[in-house]
Amino acid sequence: MRTFEDLPPGLTETFGPLTVSKDDILAFAREYDPQPFHVDEIAAKDSFIGTLIASGWHSCSLNMRLLADGLILDSSSMGSPGIEEVKWVKPVRPGDTLRSRMTVLESRISKSRPSLGLVRFHFDMLNQVDETALTQTNWVMFATRDAEPFEGEGRNVLAAAADGLPGSAPEREIPRISANPYFEDLVVGETEELGSYTFTPEDIIGFARQFDPQRFHVDAEAAKNSLFGALCASGWHTASVWMKQMIGHRDRIRAYALSRGERPARLGPSPGFSNLKWLKPVYAGDTITYRSSVTAKRASASRPGWGLVFHHNTGTNQNGEEVFAFDGMVFWERRA
Template structure:
């Protein structure tokens, strides 16, 4: 079993392959990201890409599966505090076969917990034509060879590690966004609540078995002796549910606009995100409330009629603790 010492700077490995079918793309998108270009082949023809493509969050989850199978399941991995950056370079399409190339960029022992090491990994996920579809950089925690068993320290460790990463945004109390905003209508600093979601044990295990089968996500008994002390959701599950609520929020805006004789503003794809932090574990039984805040916007130089909108997003549990945050961007339609 690989421990922290087995992952020095310069270590690299090829992971995969993993085939992606149209049914795989549709199943994920219907549950978590039901935008037309992910679920409807006819509607996708009128999109930026012109064909059915996988959700970006599905691409991240597929990379997680490659990493889990090829590296983490046979290691002392103790979870990840977050993701520095993801770029969705090319779309993942039905029939693609994916591989991921991982390299260790940095490695250091935790000052406060000398039996816990932090390893910074860089991933390039490629398709069958060796074209890069996703790049990702993030830290992963690994126990050292002489580490004693960890238990019930997940919240403290994640908070300490994630809190040291860049990109903090202080909480703000700000009014909701307008009912059918186009690019020009968006006001920097405005926010909206997207909805809440209860994470049940069955849902946590179901997602993790497909995309992130580490023991603390799939086995409640084994999770007791992990860093987290109990069954908790995969970070990609937490993120995918954010997307599910964002799509639901946009669907409500669309329905409102149509009911009032308006044409809904369209959203395009996202180029990627940064500063994703899993600040605390999401345990079975937790209810997470998601919010999004507009932080910046600019007209698109490459796509007339569109602008690029930047947003900060959070998830808060039933105790008022922030468990999840990231900075995203999306193409947003301008008024004609």
């Protein structure tokens, strides 16, 4: 089993391959991100890309699976506090064969937990012709070689272990977004509640078995002897459910607009995101409420008729604790 000491700065390895089928793309998108260019080949022809492509959150989850099989499942990994940045460089298409090239950027021992080390990675997920589909930079926690067995520390474990890493912005009180907003209608500082979702043990285990089969995500008994102390959701599951709630919210806006005889404003793809934080574990039975706030916007120079909207997103559990946050961006249709 590889520990913190086995992951020195400069280490580079490549994991994979993993081939993605059309059925894989459709199954993930139908559950978490049913935008037309992910679930409908005919509708995808009218999109920015022109063909069916995988959800960006699916691409992230696939990179997680490559990392899990190549390193994490045979290591002392204790999870990740978040993701610094992801860029979706090229779309993942049906039939693509993916590999993940890992580079260790830096490492250090936790200030508060000397038996725990923090390793900063950069990943380039490549397709079969060596095009970069995704880049990702993030920290992962690993036990040291001489670490004693860990006992569950509950909801504060991520903040306690990842001391010194950037935190999240405080939650803000901001007004609601209008009913059917086009790019021009969006006001910086507006927010919307997207919806709530309760994570069941079956959901947590089902997602993790496919994308992130670490023991604290797939085995309730084994999870008791991890830092988390109980079965908890993969961070990519938490993020994918954010997307699921966002699409549900957009569907409600679309239905409202159509009921009033209006044409709904369209959203395009996202170039990526940054500052993703898994602030507290999401345990079986937790109900997470997701919100999205507009932080900035600008007209697109490359795509007439579209603007680029920047947003800050959060997930809060039933105890009022923020468990998840990230900064994203998306193309948003302008008024004709």
